[in-house]
Amino acid sequence: METFTHIINGFAVCLQPINLWYTFLGVFMGTIIGVLPGIGSSAGIALLIPVTFGMDPTSALIMMTGIFYGTKYGGSTTSILIRTPGEAASVMTSIDGYEMAKNGRAGAALAVSAIGSFLAGTIGVVGLTLFAIPLASMALKFGPAEYFTLMFFALTAVASLTGSSPAKGLLSTILGLMVATIGIDLQSGQPRYTMNIPEFQDGVGFVVVVVGLFAVSEVFRGMEGIFRGTAPQMIKIKGKLWLTREEWQRSIGPIWRGGIIGFVIGVLPGAGGTIASIMSYTTEKRLSKHPEEFGKGAIEGVAGPESANNSDTAGALVPLLTLGVPGGGATAVLLGAFIMYGIQPGPLLFQNRPDLVWGLVDSMYVGNVMLLILNLPLIGLFVRLLYIPSGILYPLIITISCIGAYAINGSMIDLYLILFFGIVGYVFDKVDIPVAPLVLSLVLGGMMEQSFRQAMTISGGNPQIFFNSGITITLVIMSVISIFMPFILSRFKPFKGVPLAEAD
């Protein structure tokens, strides 16, 4: 009953005019970021952090979460019209969505994508509402050892499931943890790896790392594409932005199934929207009466994956809000935003700040309605963004990234760092090292070390503490399984040769 009251109070928070405005701003910017190449949800959220200082934390977090799920809507537009996923998770949408567009059904593809995203996004938020409290109650039993093994599991899952090589995923993870050790050690006051640079005493800011790795490196790739003349061609929208009766009947099942698949996969760390959309696509192909149409413009191939990758965002918020442990790059940036506002997500947040948690969760119901309106009648406006010449767009993105980095501390070091991490991100992409694990481990690194040292202090230096409880043993076993998961998946036909790299 108390939870129900909190949920209702959450609506009172999110329906305040100021929060409605920030929800709108978040989903609006999210759609634009999803449509445009170059920024993506992680960098988009990170860039906004400096400009939201001084704002009410609830409003700021509502806006940033709006960007997170808004980008998924925008990402499908480029998948359908130019066969270039605005978000990695939209990769499956580009297969049949682009074929539908070529067949003159771009309007129907965009419509089913928006409707599917709305329905599945709402299914996901209902799941988040239902599962958050039980999981948060369970998390109250967690001590430092449990938290350490939980973070260890999140990192191994992301490292092994992101990208084509588990070793490279692990390398990226450890590099992120190493970067996290730069700065003053909070327990001993000892500076570590600062190279006598005063700015490094506070550590390397995750905003500059995220913006460099995701936005600047993407600009480098885009500029290279302009030089090579490999920029994609766009198909114009023809026909009504609505579905025929037959298309609607064929889509409703995939939308529901995609919504459920997406939510379940989203809760698991590391899996993310890409795997959710692949699983939805293969499920629909198996269940379809016309499997031969897949790859040639089957509407189920758009409805299912697009629904799955939207529902996945709500699922991804479950571990973030209830355990305080993100399962991917974008949620790691959101965790960083929470921490910068002095808010620690986790079970106690549900007890201490129910207004914030439920205001945020309930704002997603409202945001999904706003996104449906933005992405159906107003989709033509967003499509116009694709007409901006890339040669104009990329320089603007790199400049916005610089403003965002400089705005945090007014420090020139941060500018040089985004350039450095931009080059690192570009090189990593060329050699197939995923960057999402690096971001996740950078954000979790400090907490992970703290939990490790606290646990070891409690046990008097005996590492057996990590195998003492049922929770830690389960998490260690799950970590080991996650390391071997890529080998299992590689034997599973739909995942053969599919790059699982998550852009965000």
Add this chain to the structure above:
Amino acid sequence: MAERVIFVCTLLLAGAYFWATENLPSLEIGDPLGPKAFPRLLGAALLITAVFHVLEMIRARKSALVAQEKKDPVDRVSYMVVGGVSIWTFLFFLVFEWLGYMIAGSIYLVVLMSVFNKGKWLMNVLTAVLFSIGSYLLFTKGFGVNLARGLLPF
């Protein structure tokens, strides 16, 4: 070739990290593990990753079934574009505080747009200047963010 370079770089990085960790002054008061324990674990994990990488290289050579994503090759174009943009961005940062965001940003953008959006001078110059002024006003007056003023008095 790239895989071997990654392997060697991983080993070098692990060595450098171990060396830097061992050179940290020890102030282990009230904390039995001290600031070196976790970094030592990371160094060891990096070495294990290098071994893991070698095993993957051997497995890939044997099976030759590794999924290769279609990517642009790294060649002269890559070095030229990424190197050129990086150097130009570095120069932009060098004069950023001296010239100020509006002047430095306008020059930076005009040059980049002239290279990547060739032949459209008017569009490029107008976009660069208007964007620099507009974003400066938005961030400084709208969001209260400090950006370098440089030579300009406002």
